[in-house]
Structures are given as structure tokens and as C-alpha cells.
Amino acid sequence: MILPIELLIALVVWGTLVGVDLVSLPQMMIARPLVAGTVAGAILGDIPTGLKLGVVFELLQYDILPVGAVRYPEYGPATVAAVATAHASDGVLGLGLGALVGLVTGLAGGLTINVLRRVNSRIVHAAAAQLESGDPSVLARLHVGGLLRDALRAALVTVFGQVLAWLARPLLGGVLSVRGAVLLAVAIVATALAAGAAGTLRLVGRGPNLAWFAAGLAGGLAVTIWLR
Amino acid sequence: MAAVKRPLARALLRLFAVQGSYNYERMLGVGVGVAEEPLLRDLADGKYRPAVARGAHFFNAHPYLAGLAVGAAARAEHDGAAPDQIERLREALCGPLGSLGDRLVWAGWLPFLSGLTLAAIALGAGWIAVAAFLIVYNIGHVALRWWALKAGWTHGTRVSIALHHPVLHRAVALLGPAMAFSVGAALPLTAAYLSAPFESWARVALAIVAALSFLAMRLRGDRIHGLRLSLALAAVALVVGIIWP
Numbered sequence: 001m002i003l004p005i006e007l008l009i010a011l012v013v014w015g016t017l018v019g020v021d022l023v024s025l026p027q028m029m030i031a032r033p034l035v036a037g038t039v040a041g042a043i044l045g046d047i048p049t050g051l052k053l054g055v056v057f058e059l060l061q062y063d064i065l066p067v068g069a070v071r072y073p074e075y076g077p078a079t080v081a082a083v084a085t086a087h088a089s090d091g092v093l094g095l096g097l098g099a100l101v102g103l104v105t106g107l108a109g110g111l112t113i114n115v116l117r118r119v120n121s122r123i124v125h126a127a128a129a130q131l132e133s134g135d136p137s138v139l140a141r142l143h144v145g146g147l148l149r150d151a152l153r154a155a156l157v158t159v160f161g162q163v164l165a166w167l168a169r170p171l172l173g174g175v176l177s178v179r180g181a182v183l184l185a186v187a188i189v190a191t192a193l194a195a196g197a198a199g200t201l202r203l204v205g206r207g208p209n210l211a212w213f214a215a216g217l218a219g220g221l222a223v224t225i226w227l228r
Numbered sequence: 229m230a231a232v233k234r235p236l237a238r239a240l241l242r243l244f245a246v247q248g249s250y251n252y253e254r255m256l257g258v259g260v261g262v263a264e265e266p267l268l269r270d271l272a273d274g275k276y277r278p279a280v281a282r283g284a285h286f287f288n289a290h291p292y293l294a295g296l297a298v299g300a301a302a303r304a305e306h307d308g309a310a311p312d313q314i315e316r317l318r319e320a321l322c323g324p325l326g327s328l329g330d331r332l333v334w335a336g337w338l339p340f341l342s343g344l345t346l347a348a349i350a351l352g353a354g355w356i357a358v359a360a361f362l363i364v365y366n367i368g369h370v371a372l373r374w375w376a377l378k379a380g381w382t383h384g385t386r387v388s389i390a391l392h393h394p395v396l397h398r399a400v401a402l403l404g405p406a407m408a409f410s411v412g413a414a415l416p417l418t419a420a421y422l423s424a425p426f427e428s429w430a431r432v433a434l435a436i437v438a439a440l441s442f443l444a445m446r447l448r449g450d451r452i453h454g455l456r457l458s459l460a461l462a463a464v465a466l467v468v469g470i471i472w473p
Contacts, residue, residue: 026244027291028366029338034345038358047355054358055349055418058342062411063445063454065334073455092425100462107455120251124258131258131284134277136265139284143262146249172466180469182426186434187461189422193415193434194441195454200411201446203335204404212405216412220347224416227351 002166003044003084010043011084012158018076019109019154024147031076033057040083053082053098057106059192062199074109077154078102081161085168093173096184101168103188105161112153120146232381238266239302240377243295255288260298267302267381279305282314288322290329292372297321299380300387307384317385324391332396333372336403341365343410350414350421437461 003011014036022031029035034054041050057075064072079102086098123142124131130138176184204213246259261284268279282301289297297318304314341361348357379390419438423431441461444452 023250024245024248027247028369029362032342032361034342034349034358035362038355042355051349051354051358052422055346055422058346059418060454060458061342062339065330092430095425096462096465099458100466103455103458103462107459110455117251120249121253124249124251124253131261132281134279134281136280139258139261139265139280142258143245143249146251146258147245150248176466176469177473179472180465182430183433183465183469184462186426186430186437187465188458190434190437191441191454191458191461193419193422193438194445195458196411196418197415197442198445198449199454200339200408200415202449203339204408209404209408213408213412216343216409217415218412219409220413220416223351223413224420227420 003088007043008162011040011080011162012155014039014043015077015080015158015161016151016155018080019074019157020147020151022074022076022154023113024150033061033075033079036076037079037083040080041087044083044087046083046087049086049094049098050083052095053079053086053102056095056099056189056192057082057102059196060106062203063195064199065203071114072110073106074113074157075102075106077109077158077161078106080158081105081165084162085165088165088169089173092185093176093178093181096181096188097168097172097176098165099188099192100172100184101161101164104164105157108160109157112157116149116153119149235266235269236299236377236381239263239298240295240374242266243291243298243373243377246291246294254284254286256291256294257287258284260284260287260294263295264298264302267298268305271305275305278311282311282318285315285318287318289325290333292333292369293325293329293376295373295377296325296380296387296390299377299382300384301380303381303384309385313385317387321387328391328396328400331400332403333369336400336407337368338365340403340407340410343407343412343414346414347410347417350417 018031018036021028037050037054037057038047041047057079061075066072082098082102085101086094089097123145127138127142200213204210242263246256246263249258250256261280264283265280268276271279287297301314301318304317341364345357345361380387383389423434426434441457444457
């Protein structure tokens with residue numbers, strides 16, 4: 001299914017805003033997969049799919065602690081691409097294909113962040129003498145240039161994700177059996193849950209917070225069983 | 229008072245983009261210089277440009293708390309502190325601001341609210357949970373940025389007083405357990421929510437793969453992480469799915 005052009009434009013604009021929010025401006029957490037996926041779902045008129053993929057990528061996000069200059073995948077625009085892929089396919093097939101497209105887009109997004117930082121480093125290094133003059137216009141030019149480059153990077157990652165979404169449906173949707181689609185979804189959802197648990201335990205550590213984690217886990221399990 | 233408030237407001241707005249030119253050479257330095265510049269405009273002619281240049285030197289910290297360094301350095305420039313003292317102040321703030329911000333936000337406030345949101349979605353709250361997450365998170369986010377800038381501007385070179393504020397330490401002490409509890413509770417609820425569309429054999433497979441993946445990430449966390457493992461297992465599932473009709 002080819003999305004109408006106005007929806008594609010809306011997704012690319014949203015993916016770009018999400019990509020810029022991750023590091024550059026304003027870090028209000030629209031880059032979190034939960035938010036990126038839900039709004040992408042709303043754009044497509046399919047909020048449940050947006051929520052579901054948002055949850056999958058939010059769990060994967062727990063694997064990352066963005067401290068210092070650490071390198072990490074970019075799951076915001078990735079979730080937008082995942083939702084666009086899943087929207088056109090039914091049920092479990094959509095979940096698996098969407099998550100796969102999102103993972104590849106997330107990997108590509110992470111690589112572009114590293115490239116952008118290297119480019120920024122070269123530009124700042126070249127302008128070192130001008131910066132030492134204390135000219136505020138030089139500062140503003142370097143800074144705005146960095147912001148614009150990040151916006152361009154985020155837009156390119158989002159477009160890349162949308163192209164993958166467009167390719168994945170006819171290429172993989174047609175050859176995957178129902179069992180294969182389920183296996184794909186199982187593989188990605190399972191690793192997302194494992195990444196969520198492992199990432200959280202890294203944050204929690206072995207101190208007193210571990211008891212709180214265990215208490216939460218027990219409470220969550222009790223509610224899950226009770227609701228069944 | 230109004231004469232001070234306007235530059236502070238400008239600095240705050242610029243702080244939202246403090247990582248806009250993030251790079252491996254000066255890290256947040258250029259962004260910090262841009263944010264500090266409105267607070268330096270009323271310095272005497274011979275002091276303004278050297279102060280702007282100092283502001284753009286290497287700096288790295290948590291972005292939400294960078295305002296503390298911006299305010300403190302600008303205040304120190306106004307108070308006539310020696311240039312090397314201001315440089316030392318900035319250097320001394322990098323570690324504590326990074327560590328405090330990471331514990332308070334990245335390992336506290338953010339995963340705490342994210343865990344609550346995941347649980348709420350799994351329980352059927354839908355997009356309203358996501359909207360509530362955005363609003364509540366950003367109340368804390370904006371308040372922290374504003375407090376940091378104002379505290380830095382108020383205390384100048386004695387900014388360590390602000391870093392020892394009891395509310396900050398109480399928040400870190402509370403958010404650790406709250407985060408652990410909320411994400412712990414969210415995990416089983418989320419597992420049930422995501423596995424709902426699967427048949428029973430697929431749910432068993434999901435539990436086995438999740439358990440093995442968790443073990444792999446715990447035992448070989450240095451080499452195996454979520455993205456790498458997800459892609460590897462997805463590739464295997466794709467191959468199996470194509471050759472096994």
C-alpha cells in the first residue's frame with residue numbers, strides 16, 4: 001500500500017522533529033518511542049499500532065543510557081518508520097515487519113549521529129581561532145549550522161525509514177509465511193522485553209533498589225494474573 | 229530586576245538547544261557559549277569578548293543542568309573573577325553536573341515516568357497515558373533547567389552551595405527506588421500486552437527467547453545488546469519463515 005503524499009509528508013516532518021529532539025532541541029522527549037509511535041499512529045489514523053510499536057521500541061530504549069558521548073541507536077524516527085510499515089499490514093505480520101524496519105532504521109540513525117558529531121568537530125576545530133576572538137556572530141553561526149545539520153540528518157533518516165517501509169511490504173510481506181511472520185514478531189518482542197529487563201537491572205544495580213525492582217515485578221505479575 | 233530577567237530568559241531559551249552543535253572537540257562548549265552570551269552583554273567593552281570566548285571552551289555535563297554552569301560563569305565574569313578561576317570553575321562543574329543529572333534524570337525521572345506509562349498503556353489507558361507522560365515529564369524538565377540557571381546566576385563561584393541543595397539529594401534518593409518499582413511493575417504487564425495477539429505456542433516461544441536473550445545480555449552485556457541481538461534473531465526468524473511454509 002502506498003501512503004497518500006500528505007501522510008508521507010506529515011510522517012517525514014514528525015520524524016524530523018523527533019530526530020532533532022533526541023539531542024539538539026529541545027529534548028522534551030518526543031523522541032521517546034512511546035511518544036513518536038503514538039503520534040505516528042495518530043497521523044495514520046491507527047493509534048493502537050503506534051502504541052504497540054512504541055512500547056516495543058521503548059523497551060529497547062532501556063538498553064541505552066545516553067551519558068557522555070556514548071554511541072546509541074536512534075529509536076525515534078525508527079519507531080515512526082515501524083508504525084508506517086505495520087499500518088499497512090495486518091496483526092502479527094505488521095508487528096514483525098514494522099519492528100524489523102524500525103531496527104534497521106534505528107541502526108542507520110545511530111550511525112548518522114556519530115557522523116554528524118565528527119563533522120561538527122571538524123567545523124568547530126577549523127573555527128577555533130575565530131572562536132577565541134569572542135565574536136558572538138561566529139558562535140551563533142556555528143551553533144545554528146549544527147542545528148540545521150541535525151535537522152537535515154533527522155529528515156534523511158526518516159526518509160530512509162519510509163523507503164524501507166515501502167520496500168518491506170511487497171518484498172517480505174509476500175514471501176513470509178504466517179508462521180514466519182509470527183516467528184519474526186516473537187524474536188523482536190522477546191529481545192525487546194529482555195533488553196528492557198536487562199537495561200533496567202543495569203540502572204538498578206545490586207543495592208537497595210533491587211528490592212524495589214523485585215517488589216514492582218511481583219506487583220506487576222500479581223496484577224497480570226488477576227486480570228487474566 | 230527586569231533588566232536581569234530578560235537576559236536570563238534569553239539564556240534559558242538558548243539552553244533548550246545547548247547540544248545543537250554537539251561535537252567531540254568541545255562537546256557542549258559552543259552551545260554553552262551561545263547560552264551564556266546574553267548574560268555577558270552588559271560587561272565592559274574589554275571584558276565582553278574574552279568572556280564570550282571562555283564561554284565556548286570545552287564543556288560537558290547533563291544538558292538540563294548545564295544552566296548551572298552558564299549562570300555561575302556569567303555571574304563570576306560580572307563579579308570580576310580571574311579568567312583562570314572561571315576556567316577552573318567550569319572544569320570543576322563538568323563531573324558533578326554530569327553525575328547528578330544522569331542519576332536524577334536519565335536513571336530516575338525519565339525511566340520512572342516511562343515505566344508508569346508502559347504500565348498504564350498495558351492496562352488500557354491508551355494515548356492519554358502518553359500525553360500525561362509528556363506533560364508531567366516536561367514540568368520537571370523545564371523546572372530543573374530554570375532552577376539550574378537561576379541557582380548558577382545567584383551563587384556564582386560559590387555554586388557548590390546549590391549542588392548541595394537538600395531537595396536535589398532527596399529527589400535522587402526517592403527517584404531510584406521509584407524508578408526500580410515502576411519499571412519492575414511495568415515489565416510483566418507489558419509482556420502480557422505485547423503477547424496478547426499471539427497463539428499459545430508463540431507465547432511459549434516468546435517466553436523462552438526472552439529468557440535466553442535476557443541471560444545473554446546479563447552474562448555478555450559487553451558484546452550483546454538489544455539492537456544487535458534483535459537484528460540477529462530477526463534475521464534467523466526471517467530465514468526460517470521463508471524456508472518453512
